[in-house]
Amino acid sequence: MLLNILLFSVLIICLITDLKSRKIYNKVIFPSLLLALLLNVILHGWSGLTGSLLGFAAGLGILLIPYLMGGMGAGDVKLLALIGAIKGASFVFATAILMGVIGGLIGLGIILFRKGFLQRMKSVFYTICGMKYGMKLRDAVGNEGLKKTYPYGVAIAGGAFAAFFLNGVNFL
Template sequence: MINVILFSALLISFITDVRERKIYNVITFPTMLIGLIFHTITGGWDGFLYSFLGLLVGIGLLFIPYLLGGMGAGDVKLLGAIGALKGTLFVFQAFIVISIVGGLIAIVILLSKKEFGFFFKKIMFTMKFRTLDGIEKEDMHHAFPYGVAIVIGTILYSGVGLV
């Protein structure tokens, strides 16, 4: 049942993020609640902690990038919902795959816009002089709906079967 809920939330979030650049609360909050209730019923206090800590870790992993303007709140809540359903270890390990997928998508976007070299030079300049003065926010922002990376990375990590 948890896997069906997870896959449904991921599918809907993928579609809305691609079409509208939004991941809706009407998907993420009930998913979080289902995870908390399910694990509490099946595991008691330990089940609640399993789900609640997964929720906190999921939110915590993307909270700083959200505060820095790197992603939307829907992305943060979606990862929290994944954590509430699947627990701390799953959400943390899926996050590693999600980060790789997100990085690959970003590289493909930069290459397709023929801006990878320019972007790479700016990053090297920043690292050499340890200053962000030479980089404008527009230079760093080649936005794509990060929910796509979250969905693909989660599915890849779970072995497509959403174990």
């Protein structure tokens, strides 16, 4: 119960700050991490600490490579690691799968509803048709389209909420 309250509190705070300022603050993550470790020890003993540390490592490992490649912010990585520290490795794996689905849907929505969608689709069509005849046409997607980002903490929080309400790992 206490761990669930901590999870929901952190997710709501991080969701709001990520939407508002595109940041997930360390002053939320680090105290919550210490509280998660402490609560897991109090509630479950040393096995709770082990499970919490394994969940932390799993959450960190899942987003570490995208972060190192520049596709993810450090706050997103720390948030997923914190989710693992609160609820454990199996929960963070379920969260990661759902996070990927939700993040993909958000990205697709951004592509579909961003200004100039019809022009981009027409350009893609002409490029594909031109390739059939060996023609080299200009790029269908401009560089400005590749630089668009969105707050991925929304997808992480959505994945964690979905994993919680789907009973974590029952769908794996």
